[in-house]
Amino acid sequence: METELKVLRRDGMDTWYEGLMRAFGGVDESPEERALWDDLTEFERSIGAWEGGQCVGTAGAFSFRLSVPGGAFVPAAGVTMVSVAATHRRRGILTAMMRRQLDEVRALGEPLAVLTASEPAIYGRFGYGIASRQLSAEIDTSRVTLAVPPGTDAVRLRYAPVGEVAEQCEALYVRSVGSRPGMPLRMPGWERLPLLDPPAERGGASPLQCVVAERDGETVGYVRFHTKPESDAAGPKGSVRLRQIDALDPAASAALWRFLFGIDLTSTLFVRNRPLDDSWQYLVSDIRRCRLQVRDVLHLRLVDVGAGLAARTYRTPVDVVFGVQDDFCPWNSGRWRLTGDASGASCVRTDDPAELELSVRELGAAYLGGTSLAALADAGLVRELRPGALAGASHAFGSEKAPWLPHGF
Template sequence: MTIALRRVAEHEWDTVYEAVSWAFGGLFEPAAERAAWRGVTDLERAFALWDGDAVVGSFTSLPFRLSVPGGALVPTAGVSMVHVASTHRRQGLLRRMMRHGLDRAREAGEPLAVLTASEPAIYGRFGFGVAAYALQAEIDTARVGVRVPPGADDVRLSVTSPHEAAPRCEELYTRLVPTRPGMPARQPGWTEKILLDPPESRGGASATRCLLAERDGELLGYARYALRPRWTATVPDGTVIVRDLDAVEPAAYAAMLRFLTRIDLTSRVQLGMRPVDDPLVHLLTDVRRSELRTLDRLYARPVDVAAALAARTYAADVDVVLDVTDGFCGWNEGRWRLSGGPGGARCERTSDPADLALPAGALGAAYLGGTSLAALAAAGLVREVRAGALAAAATAFAWPVAPWLPHGF
């Protein structure tokens, strides 16, 4: 029977979602979680593969506006809910869905596509490279303290409900988005999804609380956290689980981190998916007892090389001809002249000789400024054609702050 690829209809949503849940382990999420995913999914961009009446694959493209170096918010296809049934592997079905999804992104004028990978080995062949990493930490608060900068003691801290504080927290988040590449502007439905906290999903932890940091009534930062109580014999040994931690100034960030490491009856603080240049690395008195770990986080690829490269700014003036190979999106193949700097850039096709040669995946990895073109060259993924071009381009593509994806999709 022919396997059909078609848009997901409203009455098919639950069937497709259940198939995705089985593909990711068969642990079904609460009804509220399913409803939240439906709230952020545009069914015009959700597709499934059908073998008769059975769903054997799915592919969703979430409409994002992603921050890039320089602060612009670029229309981006957020690839999500991708799966192929184990009964239908090695039939080219993932390639078929990816082909369809990236073609539609191009038609929609989205210069970028991004995803988070459950299995990193899969997506390199479709031109995706690791554009942002994340830091995880588990702090032994019995042995590790927090150094605070001047002004931290002037910050007023209070604890409230995440839903009550949401409007103010989202306003602060919106201010932060242009300051760090890789952050998505919140689209409708995402705030509700992020705040979702069904008891069935807490894993023995408490309900989430929201810590607010203020000075003279102005919100400077917030943290959403939960507590997982535990006793070892008669000794309290609980964990503070930090879900979000955002601040617009160092003193507020440090004051909140200090508070979180001093909560009664706890002996550790877990922070997941932080920026790799997170201030906590410099504020903790002993990073060796903080179990720092770096993970791949956000994968990116250019859907439209010219539009993507022109959408960001560059740390230094750059004038370079890039010879791009792209075996999956052939329209990106060829030589492109990138000219620009801190004030903006343009990128257009050229017949001039190449300065650097690289595949689309390497360009995606370097795009947000967190992966050095020089490091990619050392791995054999970028080739310098004109002497001196690599150092100049690597300097221009770099960015002062690391890219960061604050929440999954």
């Protein structure tokens, strides 16, 4: 039977979503989570691969604006809910959906497409490169202490109902979102995502708790977390599971981290999805007892090389000609001259000889400043054709802060 790609309709949502859930293990989401995705799904940007009345493939996109080096927010397609039924693998369904999706992203004028991958090997062939990573830790708070900067003791902490202070916490996120590349500017409705707290996903831990940090009557930070009580013959050995933390300054941040380290009856702090340069690492007494782990998060593709490279700024002046290879979106292939600095940039096609040669995948990996062009060259993935071009471009592409995606989509 022939497989047909169709735009998702509301009356087909249940069948479409059931196929998606089956592909990701078949465990139903909580009603509150399903309701959120029903509300956030952009039906006109979602497609299904249908075989008769059966949905055998899904893919969607959210309309995001992503922070990039320099602080601008660039239109980006947040690729999401991609699945192919196990019965229909290796039939070209995923390729067909990616083809249609990227053509539509281009038609909408979005220079970037981004996604988080269930398996990192899937999307490189479609031109996505790993543009940001996340830090996780398992901190032995019975052995690790925290030094704090001046002013920390002037910050007042108090417990607050999660819903009661949700608006204040979201305002802090909005204030911080442009300070680090890779963060999405949340559209209306997305502020509900960090508040999801289905009991089935707590793993025996408490309901979501919140502590806010205040100074002179102003909210300057917050932390959301779970606690899980445990004990053995030696006594309590509970754990703290961090969900989100945000603060406006070093003292407020340190006050919140110190609170997490010192919660009674706990001896382990589980930290998930934090920036690679997160500040607490430089305050701890013993980094080895923090058991750090790093993994990929945001995969980024330049759908329009010229518009994408012109949308961000550069740490130092750069004038370089890229020879770009893009087999899946051939409109990007060819030579592009990038000129720019900290105030702005332009990127246009040129007949001048290429000075650096790379694929669109490597360009996506370097785009947010988290992966250097020099490191990619050391791996044989970027080729320098003019001596000195690599060092200058690699430094210019860097970011003062590590790129970071604070939540999935």
